[in-house]
Amino acid sequence: MTVDYRSQTVLLTGASSGIGAAFAAALAARGSNLVLVARRADRLASMADELRRNYDVRVEAIPFDLSHPAAGIELxxxxxxxxVEVTSLINNAAFGTFAPFADADPGRLADEIAVDVAAPVQLTAAFLPQMLSAANGFIISVAGVSAYFPSPRMAVYSAAKAFVLSFTESLWTELRGTGLTAFAVSPGAxxxxxxxxxxxxxxxxTSGxxxxxxxxxATALAHLERRNPGPSVIDGRANQLGVLxxxxxxxxxxxxxxxRVLDPNRRSKPTAA
Structure with missing residues (x-):
């Protein structure tokens, strides 16, 4: 796929750190305008200023809590x-809980589902008409290798990522021929x-x-730039092998x-003779 990054205005969630911040820097370096969305207003504003100075692109910073029930409409x-007219979307914002399900806080789990599951659906639905009108953009959703595995102690998170993977792969099929490309990228640790x-x-x-x-x-953008990008890509050879x-x-x-992998006590348990 030939990507004209300079014609893009990309809305990016979870933009203030980690993978979101790396996406913002990489896209700004390629000449894309950005709409950065995250909860941390000060950090988001500082990052937007830096990107404007370094790359001479338009950057809008919108502090926003994606757990709101009407997140798509409000944003x-x-x-x-x-x-601003959005031409592309990166659904990156997410958070997880790590505890046996019986011990988890129900309110936090509800927020986790809102941010990890409902928000990508709402934002995609809210901005899809203008993205289809532009017909030269992309939707990248950050899933994860946990989408492919059941994850004890992270039951809701892995289920959410499985939803994101399936949802985005379905979009890939529906959007073929429209000029709008959709796919999921699945990082591991x-x-x-x-x-x-x-x-x-x-x-x-984070062991290992x-x-x-x-x-x-780099994995996501290389996949985007392929001649015919598929519905999903897994980051890293070890993660690809693990899923296989x-x-x-x-x-x-x-x-x-x-x-066994997610047992926090596994290092201290004696091995069988």
Missing amino acids: RKAVADRG TSTEFTTGMGPEASVL RLRTPEDVV MSRLASRRQSAMMME
Whole structure:
């Protein structure tokens, strides 16, 4: 696909750190205008100023909580009030909880579903008419390798990412021939602030070698620029291999394996003789 980045105005959620910030920098460097959305107003404003100075692109910063029930409608109005027409969308914002489901806070789980599941659907629906009108943009949704596995202690998060993957792959099919490309990118363990606030047991998620946000973005944009991008791409060879191997296992085996992988006490347990 030939991507004219300089003709793009990309709305990017979860833009203030991690993969979102890496997407913002990479797209600004390619000449795209940006609408950055995140909750942290000060950090978002500082980042927008830096991108304007460094790349001479238009950057709008909109502090916004995507857990709002009418997030899509509210954000579309906020964007329209600034005189902006969105041509592309990156659904990146998400957060997780790490605890047995029985111990999780129901209110936090509701917010997690709102941000991780409802918001990508609402934003895609809200901005799809103007993106189809432009007919030269893209929708990238950040799923995750957890979309392919059951994840004990992260039951809602992995289910949310499975939803995002399926939703986006379905969009890919529906949008073929419209000039608007949709696909999901699935990172694995990545060096971001994702585990912040999830408690010390969540450190099991960042054991081993981590990919960087820039790695994930490079994978996504390389996929976008392919002649015929497919409905999804997995970041990193190890993650690709892990997903491939999981498809050879039964659902029972996959669930049991992930129970061991995500057990925060696994390092301290004695091994069998």
